[in-house]
Amino acid sequence: MLRRIVDFALDDEGDWTAILDCGHPQHVRHNPPFINRPWTKTRKGRQSKLGERLDCLRCDRLEIPDSCRPAGRTPTYSDATAPLKLLEKKAGPTGVWTRITVLAGYLHLQTECLSDPQALSPAKPGIVAPGMHYRLAPLAGARFFLTFYATPVADWQPS
Numbered sequence: 176m177l178r179r180i181v182d183f184a185l186d187d188e189g190d191w192t193a194i195l196d197c198g199h200p201q202h203v204r205h206n207p208p209f210i211n212r213p214w215t216k217t218r219k220g221r222q223s224k225l226g227e228r229l230d231c232l233r234c235d236r237l238e239i240p241d242s243c244r245p246a247g248r249t250p251t252y253s254d255a256t257a258p259l260k261l262l263e264k265k266a267g268p269t270g271v272w273t274r275i276t277v278l279a280g281y282l283h284l285q286t287e288c289l290s291d292p293q294a295l296s297p298a299k300p301g302i303v304a305p306g307m308h309y310r311l312a313p314l315a316g317a318r319f320f321l322t323f324y325a326t327p328v329a330d331w332q333p334s
């Protein structure tokens with residue numbers, strides 16, 4: 176999944192990492208002659224790369240970044256009480272990861288990354304990456320709630 180560079184940080188070994196808008200860090204080493212990124216060496220060089228996109232494999236694997244902080248949760252809903260707004264097709268909020276916890280029954284999660292809906296259950300929670308389009312369909316008897324995790328760069332409050 177393509178993500179925008181929003182910041183840079185040094186890791187524990189002194190190598191530069193790009194901080195992406197999903198919250199994941201990604202190494203941008205300058206290691207000639209194999210990897211040439213002389214721009215990492217200067218502040219001006221790094222700043223010139225802000226806003227560029229990198230492919231984030233951790234997003235493809237749906238790993239919630241360690242840097243995320245809990246940012247609230249919905250009430251527990253059933254298939255009968257879930258608000259329509261929650262069930263319609265939409266994009267996950269920018270800079271916010273969503274975890275879908277099922278307490279009972281089953282829920283179908285359709286995302287743009289999968290051709291078939293995923294069946295979520297108490298043993299199998301669902302994860303939606305920031306900006307990913309998705310749709311939820313609870314089956315009869317389902318009880319579930321959503322938990323939100325904001326990246327450090329996200330300016331977001333649950334509605």
Ligand SMILES: [Zn+2]
Binds near residue numbers: 195197198231
């Ligand atoms: Zn990512």
